Amino acid sequence: MAALGNSLARLYANRSLFAGLSLLLLIVLVALIGPLLIDPALSRVGATIPRLPPSADHWFGTDGQGRDMFTTMILALPQTLRIGIAAGFISLFVGVALGLIAGFVGGVVDTIIRVASDVMMTIPGIAILVLVASYVRVMTVDLMAIIVASLSWMVAARTIRAQTLTLRERGYVAIARLNGTSGLKLIFVEVLPNLLPFIAASFVVTVTSAMLATVGLEALGLGPQNDLTLGMSIYWAQFYGAILRGLWWWWGPPIVLIVLIFIGLLLTSAGMDGFVNKRLEGN
């Protein structure tokens, strides 16, 4: 309990991390609770009179196809978060696994993984994403997450590999190895727990890059056509010329929500750097 209080105090002292996590928590809460409180029928095409400016009846106005914008945003937010978080988890899992293997096994395996991640970082991700997404007949939220994840694992793999290399040479790992601890136990008991702060930091980075790729693909019109997401709202607004027609309430709300998500991720990431490095100094 004292340890928990201590880390809460440390969390509060790190203003950037505190602000970032609070903002993200608030967004997640809205995404979880919001859909329970609204009538999803209002987000269907033709449910209302199109192109109404914001009013008491329609808080965010209505779009060019007669959707109530507030309802649409409340339903789109969880879908967008789902793509980002799912893609973040998948790429984190792949990245950590590859990083651990590269750091522990070394040799040819290490070289292959390192060159692969270097090459993947060089080829512009959006180029491959466009290629894949343009050939998929029906895009769904889950498929989107997998496609995006396949291109955001590199940073995690690099970070974890570098840390594994230094941890492997530490005294306590050497002692455990001399005691006859098997390879897998060595990884999961001695090394992995010490990597947790780096894994947490990598998670934020992977979610950020996954969200960036997702929103970009959706704005190009390659997102899930039959689902409501923030990026698809922007695509439809752009497609129907909402900016040129002055319908600011059509593209404004998705932009504000996306910006809030990215600011939350940036603050969390910046704060986490301080958290992780503090641990390093302590060692």
Place this chain on the structure above:
Amino acid sequence: MYGEYVLRRLGTMLLVIFLAISINFLLPRLMPGDPVEAQLNQLMATGGGVSDITAMVESYRARFGLDQPLLSQYFAYWQSIFRLDLGVSLAAYPEKVTDAIAGGLPWTLGLLGFATLVSFLVGSLLGGLMGWPRTPKALRIFGNGVVVLSSVPYFLVGMILLYVFAIVLRWFPAGGGIPFGLQLGFNWPTVSAVLWHATLPAISIIAAEIGAWALGMRGMLVSVLGDDYIALADAKGLKPGRIFLRYGMRNALLPQLTKLALALGHIVSGAILVEVIFSYPGIGFRLYQAIQSKDYFVIQGIVLLLSVSIAIAMFILDLIYPLIDPRITAKGK
């Protein structure tokens, strides 16, 4: 030693290009169904210019040799790459894909080159000032605001700028590269019109990019300022401005240059969407149009161009670094 370094970098570049071209070949073939054939059938069902369709199918067959085994298709693909033959556009037949790309290239290169250069210079200076203890507080707060802005995707900044400055205030044109019907020529009306139309897209990229450079530069300058030679320069009584520029900024700028190579892919991806928002006639807008009309050969061609040109640009940057900082060749070991 420089020779060995160059060889290793050259190897990496060739590997990236080889993989990019192979992925470009394999991905469409791994996908279920045959979207190109479906597209051709649809065109045949609706199309007016039926006489052209047979030629299209022929060029399509010749291009892929669909009856042949995958491996010989692969070799044929490489041959056509070396002949710079990327096929014909499906939407704007019989325009060649290479011509479609060449038409957009100058616009993108101009916009991106200018915006990257400006944001690199301004961002580095701003970041340096943010890391310098004598900087006024107001500038620091401004700097932090810019850093937060850098977390937002470029095209969202572009949408807001477009609405405010082109729709509400009407200071700038609402899209396109030049006014409709303007005869292109190397004269003042053309140049001013091009700059006029490029202003808002460039500002969207610069505004979103400055913060990233500033963040990196601040960190570097702070660590450089902790070095002994700064204390010595201070003790010698050198002017603060001289210490900042000649001792601090100059040394902190080098790692920034290395980051330029890593940032290229990110900048290009971001710029694609800015072009879409402003209907700017570059590569990104053409890619968007090709996606809209399911023009697969153009999509493939642009994707290939992006991967290859970024690989080459990174190679050139890799060649330049050791000339600026000899430590890099030694460190690469």
